Amino acid sequence: MSSMEKDKQKEIIDIELYLHMYQQMAKIRLFELEVNELYLSAKMPGLAHLYIGQEAVAVGVCEALTREDYITSTHRGHGHCLAKGAEVDRMFAELLGKEAGYCRGKGGSMHIADPESGNLGANAIVGGSAGIATGAGFAAKRLGNERVAVCFFGEGALGQGLLYEVMNLAQLWRLPVIYVCENNLYNEYTHYTETTAGELSARPQAFGMHTEIVDGQDVRAVYEATKRLVERARRGEGPAFLLCETYRYRGHHVGDIDRSYYRSKEEELDWETHRDPLKNLADWMLAQGLCDQRTLDQIQSDVEAEVKAGVEFALNTPYPDASEVDQHVYA
């Protein structure tokens, strides 16, 4: 095959990749908007932490993984789960506490787990899954199955001592674990600079861990960085820390409406208008002539249909039977 043909083929692959990442991000965005609707219309029990604004991190990272690779997620985990391969309908079902949900309705928004797509579970304890992800990397290395484990967490999780204990273990034993820190600037209602002494990136570096910082709103950059780190890990070169600069557009959770006391509308608007991951990727693809607007509109309407169908399914599928309450306490 001539190098020209090679380039051509690579370009095709890339286009498919970019369009797929765009679709994934669009799906997450719409999913979360629908979650907000469900909350506002009192159709969803409890609360949810929306991922809107951070889509490029979950998608960029997960695109660089195989279905067999592991992830652990957080209280803000819908995006991670979808990006790793969860289906919209069963996600909604879980959020509504229905039997058809990924956890039979027992987990809910903060605990979606889907082993089939390598998702070891979202976690409602900040930093709580750092040990689990590190252990998954440990098992992968021992079993020699070439898998890597990605641990998603927010910058606030660096307040938890557990992170330092496991980063030391991972680096000491060269475990295939990638610690993906999503710095969206806030620990709930407090700016991270008020809770962080020194630089976030210095924390993993203190253990001699390979550390990279990436624009979390640029899905291609996140993807490329993750790809490198995954290859390193598979080669046995050990763990890495990927610090993603990002922003959550909405409240800490769906009920966090008035945010003026901890951040400005200007700040929110600035990110939404200048650093939106979907808009940026779309503009770039169009500018590069990699696709036309019709393709993007098609993706949008496909995703809308998928989300609409998914929520319909979830609303009409039954709750688990009462007899389930004491099932699965023990295996």
Place this chain on the structure above:
Amino acid sequence: MSSMEKDKQKEIIDIELYLHMYQQMAKIRLFELEVNELYLSAKMPGLAHLYIGQEAVAVGVCEALTREDYITSTHRGHGHCLAKGAEVDRMFAELLGKEAGYCRGKGGSMHIADPESGNLGANAIVGGSAGIATGAGFAAKRLGNERVAVCFFGEGALGQGLLYEVMNLAQLWRLPVIYVCENNLYNEYTHYTETTAGELSARPQAFGMHTEIVDGQDVRAVYEATKRLVERARRGEGPAFLLCETYRYRGHHVGDIDRSYYRSKEEELDWETHRDPLKNLADWMLAQGLCDQRTLDQIQSDVEAEVKAGVEFALNTPYPDASEVDQHVYA
């Protein structure tokens, strides 16, 4: 006063300081040797972790503190307690579980506390006192009493997540806390390089904390470094981390006799012969003509008498009354 007179006076002060530090180190050394005797002769309940070899750290640090300043100590704490001002006799009494002990016999070797000398207590949980020391620094700052808090711990304590949580707090709030890490090369029976990824000194630096490394066998160097850090802290410039390179001559505890499986006799001998804190200070003082051998011999015999009297006292003083068992559970 002429500058010459000033120098003369300063020299006298220094000589007194050096001799006092020598005496303190000699006292700790003899105290610990006696503790070992008590164990071997089955006169002491339980075990004890000897400080022999590390005397220069406790003495160098505590000489730079006032009696009002705080310290927290560890399972290997006898040296810290004595250096901060505890009396030999009541120390022995505590080790024997007697009522005259600093904790009425309720604490024992790993829990000696003496608020009068600023000692907030030894701790048997590795790293367990890091929060306490940080809180003492917090209180000192809030109460404006100019005190600093010193947290003694071994390099193994850097395995505990708590250390990272509180170092972040101390640096964030510029608390007058000095974290004194005694790297004696071993976590129990494992060399620290087998448990430590990266450099120890990088850990505090990750929080932007002022960090210094000092020869823990050179009491003058430890003293000078601590003095600087204490002044910084009192000036409100915040916490610091002092990494002291040292070595424990004896076993992890008095029962750890055969150590060949984790370290060599050569290594032990090398430290004892070339890096002994007492020998080094003595040689230097003599070489500088700051004192003569008679003075040192005098100190030695004074200390021997003190230790002998102390252990005699402890052996003959009574145990707490049975009625004490449920006293002091609540204030």
Place this chain on the structure above:
Amino acid sequence: MSTPDANAREITFSEAINEALAEELRRDERVFIIGEDVAEAGTPFKVLSGLVQEFGPERVIDTPISEAGITGLGVGAAMTGMRPVVDIMFGDFVTLVMDQMVNQAAKVHYMSGGKLHVPIVMRTTMGATRRSAAQHSQSLHALLSHIPGLKVVVPSTPYDAKGLLKTAIRDDNPVAFFEDKMMYRLKGPVPVGEYTIPFGAADIKRSGADITIVATSSMVQVALGAAKLLEEIGISAEVIDPRTTKPLDKQTLIDSAKKTSRAIVVDEGYESYGVTAEIAAIIADGAFYYLDAPVKRMGAMDVPIPFSPALEDLTVPTEQDVVEMAKTLCGVV
């Protein structure tokens, strides 16, 4: 039955907590609040609203997400002259501060032969049915009640919450204070004036003759509701609230059971090895020769708390459950 004077105003449980803290912050310079989002945000439950405005960020302190670290700092500050009130957002997170509470705070006074004191208050929450799932719904007060050296408070009304919290802050020992998050909006009479409530004094929330219902925290409301329903069918239930599980007012519980000859213990913690076990064992022993029926326990179901509303509500004792149990014990069908 201790209650405020008739002309006391009605405020919520949340407001009662807020008032207690404000009054103690005013009264004693050494008191401060430390926790995650306690200042401007006033906690996610808004319980501390307004405090940072009055007392400033030096006394109402936002922290990193470091439960162990801030609790450890609190222990040290308490040992050296301060009186910290540490805010642990969800009771589920006490798992993160167990070493600081159990091995440090609880033991310092004893280990030091009585020379050191640890006047720290750890405020946290409990209570399910908020659709928060397994890691944000537990009632883990039994874990701390097991530990000598700690005191544990489980208030059930705005009046008790305020009086007990003020006592907790003035106590020279470490105190774990559990607030049921589902009660924050519960209203009740609270006098305007200053008052405190002693620890270890159970409160008879309702006197009765036929059966004793010992209940804690939110379960007191459930017990009172059940008592009303029981009254309609001619069963007079006495509802007793220990208010503190440690110290525990054993005598009042035993005396009531001796009087009624029947007892049920209701608590929202997991039933096995939980608070209901301790209290039931004490009554079964202390009132042995007076009991006409076995002492029954009703705790949360021994399962991780499920998210689905269809399941979660099944895990917590309800008025109807208590009524049924009481009828069985009283031989009414």
Place this chain on the structure above:
Amino acid sequence: MSTPDANAREITFSEAINEALAEELRRDERVFIIGEDVAEAGTPFKVLSGLVQEFGPERVIDTPISEAGITGLGVGAAMTGMRPVVDIMFGDFVTLVMDQMVNQAAKVHYMSGGKLHVPIVMRTTMGATRRSAAQHSQSLHALLSHIPGLKVVVPSTPYDAKGLLKTAIRDDNPVAFFEDKMMYRLKGPVPVGEYTIPFGAADIKRSGADITIVATSSMVQVALGAAKLLEEIGISAEVIDPRTTKPLDKQTLIDSAKKTSRAIVVDEGYESYGVTAEIAAIIADGAFYYLDAPVKRMGAMDVPIPFSPALEDLTVPTEQDVVEMAKTLCGVV
């Protein structure tokens, strides 16, 4: 009464643990041991001596002093195909792994709707009178017994220790395994061949007619000693060992109490809100109509464990204490 065949050799409790681990490491590639100084040192108690020599440092792994970290790593490894045995040197340190055990390991299976499993074993120690003071002497098995999703094992003999540990390693759920460090040198008959002991099956260590003594771990030896002394004064005591506090074999305990009409529960954990409360409450309820005397509890004194030998020995139930209690219940003076 389950015991080995007559011709079984005598080995120590420590050797029994070591054998169980060696056999399981040989049987199943996925099993590994991880903890502080577990390899060359074989733990400070020397319980694991020789294992690293046979299985190598890849399967008997020394770690930093990071209890939470290694337990968390164990949870994740267990979820992804391994069967970790995490060594927590002193039971007092379970305070450091509570979040990983209580909020993670115990809940993963349920929260995932049964899709994920956590076959992890946390081995740790318990037991006082070793002159190790308040932070190295506690028996905190009640804390874990309270948590749904966890299983808790408290073996009392070399035979039980070996059979139960093998069962623990093969169990698909998180198991907390408590070894009384004062029993490591205790000898007992253990068959040469392979065997396991099911969880939730209490063992009648000694049958008797007049009184039931339920005891756990080291307290079983105390109970058996007391039973001998009681026999001399004509009181026939039945000694029952639940062997696992979770699951708990309630029926065997209740049936014994029904038969003898009297019961004492002895456990080395703190008495208040501890294991004795749960078991006493269950017997008092289940055997209510058969009991001639209240069920009595004997746990460790509710105090931080003192260092001084003059005080420490007063905090743990002794043979004499049990004898006195039994005599009182049987009305013998």
